Amino acid sequence: MGRPMWHLANQSDERAQDRGKTARRLIGELRPYKRTMLVVLLLVVVSSVMQAIGPWLVGLAIDQHIMRGDLPGLARTMILLFFVYVVGSLATRAQSRRIGFAGQEILASFRSRIFERFQHLPLRYFDSRPAGDLISRVVNDVDTINQLLSQGLTQLLGAMFSLVVILATMLVLNLRLALVSFTIIPVMLLTTSFFSARARRAFRRTRETVSNVTANLQEEIVGVRQAQAFNRTEENIARFRERNAANRDANIQAVGITSAFWPTIDVLSTLATAIVIGYGGYLVFHDELTVGLLAAFLIYVQQFFRPIQLVSQVYTQIQSSMAGAERIYSILDEEPEPPDPPGTPTLSSVRGQVRFDHVTFEYKPGQTVLHDVSFTIEPGQTVALVGHTGAGKTTIANLIPRFYDVAEGAVLVDGHDVRSVTRPSLRKWIALVLQEPFLFGGTVADNIAYGREGATREEVEAAARAVNAHDFISKLPEGYDTNIGERGATLSQGQRQLISFARAVLADPRILILDEATANIDTRTELLIQRALGTLLEGRASLVIAHRLSTVRNADLILVMQNGRIVERGSHHELMERGGLYADLYNRQFRDAPARRRSPSTEAAPNPS
């Protein structure tokens, strides 16, 4: 919506050049099915031949048997015809089965290849693209290819062959008549190119409008709660209607063009029929053609145009499939996370030391988020990160499991640069509790067990106990087997956080990263968790990010961040003595508490500074 038109035009010009390449790639998808395709081709030939023999036999029956009153001959021909039909049907069945199966397998392979690619794309990729758009690619674009493969391709193949076979038969039967009836073909080609240019433009528009309809849908569904809270439902509905109407109109317009195409071809094919009758009649007058042959010829002419009409119908499908294929290939061609080169060592055991060595980082080129950050977490140490929002704390957490690569400097785990070891072996030792807990639909137990493959129920419960989640879980209607809804919709915020916490504990990491892991958890529960974790995390490194300073003050080392730099470091007492940013933050949270409430008035809040 609202995108400037030239932008679209440019895009489509580029696309037109790629179209040939996309088509070739799409055809390349058939390569694993070379055998099948050969068999299918053969079967198509068989069924086309059978189809062509049918009318010929009918013509023969009329000329040779019926005209002469040869009933036994007629019976013989009819029995032959019966077998022709049987063979034709069997061939069609075998062929459509094979090509259908192959088509579905190709689709399934598309789906899983896209999914696999998603699993390996760098996180940056997801930062910049709405999930709705990605989902709609997998769903809608694969669907357009589905239509082409499941119907279009077979029809097309069949049509092509019938075309060739019929062409040949006509030429053999009567060269002159055939050539005369072909005079219509150039006209047809001209018409086709006239329409196809227009149709292509119209369908390009429909693709734009349909993606306008679908791209935001996912977000609008996820955001329904916000919409209702802010009375936005009517507005959203109105906007949706607009996009929906634009899509409807574009489609109607596009179909208007293709609708005119078919009748035009139809008129042309009738002209051809007329020519055949006219010229054929003339030939019959001069005894150069039999009536039976003319009848057969008429059938052929009609059959000859049917595939062409079919192609014109499949044409729109081809158009949208090509567009869909292009979008799919653009995902598949996306650079994955640079793979771990073969021979990259794995991190086989970790003591749990994390070191940032003069790390500089930017999400987008030119926007430095971390400046020259250095610190070390020794095994068994707890290091806390505090600081203003947007200072770069989460960013630091993101760098340890190598979600992003640093611009300068290095992140080292046990002295190994994280870029020098394989990702899975690195991440295996690290567990994160994200600022925004993400839970999967499914049961509580499934979600906790996600932390480690093959975890037993006992281990799940132990992890839940460690974070003090066992109590509330047992009170849920079905305990650990309670379904928690999409993203944990039926749990409270704090409960969601506890479950994602338990998940991290279960992973039994050497390095634990807690990004505001207890922000939505009340402080009493938090104290209980801290006590339980104390023993659990013995000897492990942990990085704790928190705004609630009560959470962090027991840390061995507190790093205070501001604008992407570490501005203070030390223990709670050292930092308090220093009287810098940390002391300021701390005092705001605690020290002035009793003082502030001294004022008895509830109306005029005293100014804190």
Add this chain to the structure above:
Amino acid sequence: MARRDTGQRSPEQQRLPPGGTRALWRAVGYLRSYRLATGGALVSLVLMSVANLAAPMLIRVAIDDGIGRRQLVAILAAVIGLVVVAVFRGSFAFLQSYLAERASQGVAYDLRNALFGRIQRLSFSYYDQVETGQLLTRLTNDVEQIRQFTGRGIIQMIAAVVMLAGSVGLLLYLNWRLALVSMLIIPPIFVALMYFVRRVGPMFREIQQSLSHLNTILQEDIQGVRVIRSFVREDYEMRRYSEQNEDLLEKNKTVIGMFSNNFPLVFFFANLGTLLVVWYGGYEITQRTLTIGELVAFNSYLAFLLQPVFTLGFLASSISRAGACSVRVFEIIDAPLEIHDRPGARELPAITGRVEFEDVHFRYPGSEREILRGVSFVAEPGQTVAILGSIGSGKSSLVNLIPRFYDVTGGRVLVDGHDVRDVTLASLRRQIGIVLPDALLFSGTVRDNIRYGRLDATQEEIEAAARAAQAEEFILKLPEGYDTVVGERGVGLSGGQRQRIAIARALLIDPRLLILDDSMSAVDAHTEALLQEALDKLMRSARHTAFVIAQRISTVRNADLILIIDDGQVAASGTHEELLETSELYNEIYNSQLLPDDARIAAGDGV
């Protein structure tokens, strides 16, 4: 994948019996708004078919009279006639296809609007249960299937039936003996089709279901990508997806198997028709009761008998498919709105902000556990009410009752003395600004996100709201300030930045009643102090009421009323000082946030 099947599918499926046919009729009923287009398409189709019928007649004239009797004029006439007929037929073919598209696009448009409208209005409780992927698939894929059926399908079906009747009549008129012979093929075709429809219908329902599941996994994995990466569960996810993908593949193959059994069979029987006619016709010609021209013409007409039969055969599968899809679409359209304006609901006049809970009990729909058990309190206009309590104690549930996201199961929630159930939702929610805990942002500019609740806000108002929410500073540092595009869910912003935009959004609607559900958890103490100061100015001095859920004492100690919620009940209430003196629980919470030395000070202070 079994894990997803247990809870969610059953309640929906129980509501509607698998009445595909009924749902399909209802979908077809949407054509009523497009009567003209539908009727036009139908008439055009019939006229086109009539024109089609004329063509073989002309061919017969050409062969019998023209060629047979060597009359050039007859041939010429027939040839011209053919072309005229083709033009006529072409015009109607165009009209047919164009009008049918109009009608079907109209139906899809209406269905999508109805679905989307419902989706926007369905209550919170619905969204606690539903999967986004399910809704998405229905809005796109299912509607499209229905469109194809109502557009082409139903018109073709009616036309096919008309054509069938017409051709049968015509064939009988032309030569009743040949006609009867040719119609021998109809019963076996009918049987084959019925058998096919019966089997393929349920299969289609399973395919749509399988597809939805697949999409749900996909969506979850895109959104949960960080969790997957950090726990190195890519392989597991791939397996999970492949399993579902395989399942879909198998089901699709089954359907293709059914198709490729059915259609060649139908075609075979249809071809047999030709065979029977030629054979029997040949016999009659030898008996001189039939001419060659008649036989050729009859054979052409036979195509008109067979064409509708084929059409019906093709439609058989789309009927089944569209039926399955209709059931799924109407499931949503008919889903009950648990929260809606009661008949005769009044507009809530401008409120002062007095909120009263009268012995409120609350259970989530479909759950047996009582989350709130007799909550009573009064918040006076201009007061700031802080709500404190351990996780899952019912704080969010409590505040969600004020804008009536859910309905109480006992007691009453009164805003300015009006029971929230007696006033219209729009007038109630318009006056309440709420910051939901997930601080969801939409993809779009920062400005669009802030003015989400009030589209007519001026730039000054937007800036004022951002300033009050302490968001202005960082917004101005963004590459394009207020015009910076933030990604879905606010990617590209830190947690605290997102929360502040969400707060600005709530402040912009100038609410009489502001609810902050743990909305400052990701904000540092410094910013929080500034934010509170600004809120004090905005809310207290304007005598607007504010509810603040928080975990930090620093956030709540300034409040006029603190409610301590424990296990669904108000365990204690009062101001900070009062609670320090009277509530053991409050002291416990307070102390849990202080260092030992601080605790001593506080304890000494409080006594």
